[in-house]
Amino acid sequence: MKALRLVALDLDGTLLRTDGSISARTRSALAMAEAAGLTLMSVTARPPRRVRQVAAQTGLRGTAICSNGGLVYDVTNDAVLRQNLLSAASASVLIESLRAAVPGVAFAVEAGIQYGCEHGYVIPGEHPNDRDDPRMRRDDAVALCRAGVTKLIVQHAGWPLEELLEITRAHAGALASVTHSGSNFVEVAAAGVTKALALEAYCAEHGIAATQVIAFGDMPNDLPMLGWAGRGVAVANAHPDVLAAADEVTSANDHDGVALVLERLAHLGFVPSWC
Template sequence: MGDPPRLVATDIDGTLLRDDRTLSPRTAAALARITAAGTPVVLVTGRPIRWLPLVYEQLAAPLPAVCANGAVVYDPVADEVLRADPLAPDLLAEVARRLRAEVPGVSFAVEIVDSRQMRHEAHYPLRWDADHDAIRAIESPDELHSAPAVKLLARAGEQDPDAFVQVVAAALEGLAEATHSSYSGLVEISAAGVTKAAGLAWYAARLGVGERDVLAFGDMPNDLPMLTWAGRAVAVANAHPAVLEIADEVTGPNDADGVAAYLEQVFGVA
């Protein structure tokens, strides 16, 4: 496998966590041993900052995170945002205008305040964090683009996410990035050039690490830019077909400690 990587980057949901959103003791131990030995680990996720405590409480120590698909780089120890690349209000307004014209019944939510808060249209379907106190419905359509947002979320009922993201990407070509990380028809929109790869590249450069020395794990289309950029790309066995196609290697599935097994082999930390 060559020299050990100088930086480990991993997606969270569907990759590091099991399907029940828990982190196995084996995976937590592998991460702790690697970081204790001097190799930094960074979480690279579509999650907002407000969802990270659910992961941190299962780790030996909180890990830095590239959040919101690359739009936010976060230091959990200092509770500090190191970098943010939001969609400006005028850009948000234009993106929403184009998608309302292109996609009948589309509904939106925005991640604001560096993803510490969410605002959503009344008919936008919320999922498992619907009662979180940082989330509320907007009172007028203009409120959707009244502040910069690190991510715009679009839904139009349950549909094939691969097909839906193509429709959205075509409508926003040259204006914004569109991707997805679920099978429920949710499309995630960021400012042009903002991807997991861009956020991770910034963080790696801050550590003096080049892409050749980065080991990255992922499972969904929003991981593709990161996996393509990293020197070594590893997909979990449960990954989306597009991820399996471009990965350098495939490890076990998320529910069978695939990331931990690979790290134990590379770093000898079993």
């Protein structure tokens, strides 16, 4: 049997505790896996700037897949390695279409390492630093999309998230991929972009088979990745659809769910049965 080679880690709600921290036990489990030769890869909806914050807190380094698969980022060297952009034309069509269908909708834009939002966009409570960030551009969403978009964020405080998600999907059609990762907004990327496809491409480049990958997640944007990996693990606090689809359910993010699985695999020498 071949040994496990890569651990794909969603961050918020999965690896990180609710307060955004990471426990000593989980740090130890990650260090143990890395010492055994496994690649630890963050696969997250976060853009590079937010992955940098987590890296500073957790010590995670190497390569990360950001923006739901839209961008591959070198954490160690703070460099974008590859990105799949939603074109300015497609983004503009979707923005104007949603403005007509959902009056009062507001947008934020991630474009590689650049970012910005409309004046009507409400900065979420979990991102308080954005309110005073001098690098946060303030402009009309169409203007912010002129160079293409890694991730377009769609927000409307008065609409239920599930309804906004379905409306956005209906208007995006084949132009873009649409998902959400737990925050109270919808996330749009180029057509075909998923965490799974970005992870699959990375693994193909490095000769890693799907069976040699274990993936952890909690939200619907993690479903393609959990389905592609040799073992897909949901934390106990995961979305019901993720709990139903996962190969295994571990403890919640606040109770070291990732660490529990890695500790068990360490006893097997990181050569689990599915490999």
